[in-house]
Amino acid sequence: MTRPRAPRTGEDGVEPIDVSQLVAKVPVWLDRLCEIGGQIDRDVAAAELRHIAMSMLGGHSQGTEAFTIREAKDGLLGFLKRPGTDAALRLNSRAEAALLDVLWLIPPPPELAHGQSATEAYLEGHLTTETLCAAAEDALIRIDTPRLTRAGVPAKGHGRPRSDTLEWAVDCLCELWERSTGTTVTSWNSSHNEYSSTSTSPAGIWVTEVISALSGDHLGSAVRRHVDAFVKSRK
Structure with a gap:
């Protein structure tokens, strides 16, 4: 129901992403969280971590994001005109x-x-037309x-998906750090009394390591700016 925007790859707009290096690093990143x-x-x-990585590696522009918001709306409107379990299962992936x-x-x-979730019932075709x-x-x-913007106000238009941004990835990693370690994210920018362009707090170092590994580039200064913004948003 509705065609996705070009370009897309494969049957469902999904292009295989090489995550072999990521798989090897995830346990190391988790060990660091456990240490704290x-x-x-x-x-x-x-x-x-895999979810964040897939976005950083381009997954945000594939799969569900291979379809525009308009195409997702068209799919749902088409379903509402002719509802049914089969029609629901033929929705484009973003819808x-x-x-x-x-x-x-x-x-x-x-x-x-008993004990079944709504999503399980949906995939098994057990939900009624009324529920769907x-x-x-x-x-x-x-x-x-x-x-919503980071400040919590509605953005002007839909814009790029937030999961298409470094800001989103840094925020997600900071939230994961706080939930996993029980400690607050801070962002020091000095080391041995000398200014550093990167975050030197435990959380900042960890987030920088993850982001840099996923991007294949050292993004320390950019990550520090977003970690700083995350810390300020918590105050």
């Missing part, structure tokens, strides 16, 4: 992602089996709502 915060849920933290996001948040519909339509209508509202 003790025991953490390594599986959850690893999944979050389906928006629908699944809503299903994660709504109260469990009555047709769910209500979720699609909510998804349309969410898609059409302008994103």
Whole structure:
């Protein structure tokens, strides 16, 4: 339902991304979090790191993001005109992602089996047309709502997806650091009483290491600016 914007690669707009080097580094990054915060849920933290990495490596412009917001809206509107389980499963991937996001948040519909989630029921084709339509209508509202800036105010238009930015990746890593270690992110920029262009706090060093590894370039000064902004936003 609706065609994706060009260019796209593969059946679903997804191009294979080489994550072999990433896989080797994730345990090292998790070990550092454990050193600071003790025991953490390594599986959850690893999944979050992979999500951030996929965006940094270009995943944000593939898969669901291979479709524009307009194409996602067209897909959901087309579904609402001719609703049904089969039609829902034929949604373009960005429209389906928006629908699944809503299903994660709504109260469990009555047709769910015991212990089953709404998303599981959706994938198994067990949700009623009424539930799917209500979720699609909510998804349309969410898609059409302008994103919020870091200051918490609506942006002018949709703009680039926030997951297409270094700012987003740094913020996600800072939040992961705070949740995993139980310590607050700080951003020192001095080392041995000398000015440093990069963050020299434990959190800043870790975030810089992750970002630089993912980007294939040393982005220390750019990361420091975004870590500084993250710290200020917490005050």
